[in-house]
Amino acid sequence: MSDVILYSGNAFSVADGKGRFVLPLEMRRQVKLASGGENRLCLSVHMDNGCATGFGLSHKLFLFEEVNELEREARAANRPFNGDLERENRLGTIEDVNFDEGGRFFLHPDIKEEAGITDVVFFYGVGRYFQIWKPEALVESPDRPALIRNKVRRWLEQRAAEGGK
Template sequence: MSEAILYTGNAFSVADGKGRFVLPLEMRRQVKLSSSGETTLYLSVHGGNPCATGFGESHMRFLFNEVEELDREARAAGRDYNKDLELERRLGTIEPVNFDEGGRFAMHPDIKDEYHITDAVFFYGVGRYIQIWKPETLVDSPDRPELIRNKVRRWLDQRAAGGGK
């Protein structure tokens, strides 16, 4: 796949009785498109935000190709570049999980533990990947857009009042 898959939109998911979350329909379609129809969501850590990331196979290939390009540029400029370490950083934390036709998937336990995810997540499409936030963490992140923080805050307030799942 040469064309980038771009994820947009946002949605909440509350874990079901088996602890599974539901990948939103449009994001699910994009992941499958990115992965030749496969129902694998690749989860990883975010390099700069306290959230997980999710994406399809094409983004994983993009990450690899980007490291290859950075390595070529460094060699051409005579700069040191640790290609292996960068590959470890970008690809070594990726955990594949399968989702069913309804979008249900079990969050990888290492990812859940890293971000203290328990029973709810907020999916946030931001281009080449999806950010997956513990809602309370997103609200407490001042660098996030106020519109999104307010949306998540309202959802948390409704949930606390018994109006949300």
């Protein structure tokens, strides 16, 4: 069995009265495992998809080591590579936050703004990390699987029919 933590599954979370979201149970377990038993969640923004991302501390270390490997490969091939800039892009935007035993956490305001998130999020496990979407943005993203887009669209329609609760 590999030590790699893989996230899968999906869930919605509506912010509570304090503005906290709830990390889905299985993702919470995986994050805690990936963070050495601590309730420590790493959050960032996906550079290409327009959503936030979440993962445990082990993936943060993976990102650092990946840049070191790219730097070694570039040096061996005698081609230019700006390792410092790449570390800034991959690690400089990560916000580490705590979550309580119920999975409640605050999404950093900068990350919320970049991803357009307000009062509801859709968690979407995609391997080494999970994505955190503004549901409407995911529905409008043609690159996402139709099954997921349709699930989110139906949830939004049901929420609107119930008065947005």
